[in-house]
Amino acid sequence: MNKSPFTLVNGVPADTVAVTDRGLAYGDGLFETVQLRAGRPLLLDLHLERLRHGCERLSIDTRSLFSELQNDLERITSLCELQDFGVLKIVITRGAGGRGYLPQAGVSATRILLLSAMPEYPDQPAQAGVTVRWCDMTLALNPRLAGIKHLNRLEQVLARSEWNDPAIREGILCDAEGFVVEGTMSNLLWVRGGILYAPLLDRCGVAGVLRTQLLLLAARAGIEVVEGRFHKTELEQADEVMLCNSLIDIWPVVALGAQHWSVGPVTRQLQSLLAKDYLAC
Template structure:
């Protein structure tokens, strides 16, 4: 099912700036027992992205209600929400845009995540690099051509996910997930202030570990640092946490931190 501005339909105006310029943002959430998992966090993500992109005139109350109504039609699944600047403007100018567009899409939950939680994830280093742009870094804007290229390249390999660097050769994330690793008692994640996405699940894991007295260090480092890691795992809002067992023929066996996080009830208020 697809809803546009609260109406069940699949046709978006070609004049909408999401079509013209990728002028908008999105979030993807799990549906559990007919409810949007972490609804508040997903709405806050969209609001923060719209503030960064200077998108105004979003009916947030309507969007919240539409998300809840859509989720209630399924027991489990995936809910994707897109907010665009809407219709209006000439060329790049946003002048004349009166109302942001709200798009909600439902799909099935990717069941292969259940299997990967047992077998672990194999990563392959991508040759596609992410451009550095602090104005857009951290948010999930609609300009995803880098990820499309990364995914296309990944599908030519036997790996499950891609390990992605920025244009300076520093670790950022995976194609559709954030990255964590442990060395001894220290835990690290790539800094995403120049490129990449500050995922909702990434934030949850950092809060969970902080509550347990474990500080996660956000670092800008090359991929070779992972050769020294004792454990690696990846996260996103759907997985929500998966262990990494291999990166380009280097194998990782430990699941100490993964087991601790995976056993935690993520429905708690962190």
């Protein structure tokens, strides 16, 4: 696999942006991370839908943005063999312009497309499962930013800085009121009594594209899905626990502190349903 990243900035091969770009200055923008398989972007429509929703939430001008982004996707396909890469990252910032927080009128959004290699997981966490920990860091409540994948990820950076043990693959975050939300880089799901539970993401957290797809696949398969606010004890009493995002797909959780789990049947069922869904795309 090609290990050298390839980047387009506003449709042109480049690897720099203006120092006045508001994404750099303020985290004023959004991003999507898309898995590529055999050169095919998985769940791209869902990624673009979330990106559009995020632009609307941040009031980023989209009048020509998505047609330009489509041109960028076609151009990057013509310039590269996409099967040589495993990850497509799409970054949209409000653009470059001026000092101060007030966005200037007439500023054009910056579009960045980055192709890179797929992360390698030689220990096969999707099969063997992973160990996770609770984070001390808590997520602030901010419904205006909840769900979208904005560029300011300092909460996640600080949370991920809490440990260096490579045996611990992820940290679980709660919000400021003590409700379980997500992992530092993943969404969190668990099963108890055959019911699939998912934390609500209406006050903080990222509404992951894969989380959205898994909840849909579960419902179609007749698995009851419950979204709500849950405390740590409710997660610790689960029968099965799993992490998901667009690159790792589904990782079963086998240990969290003193809690230990086996990889359960619902987790394996969802992995199978997802694999079939990818083949059908």
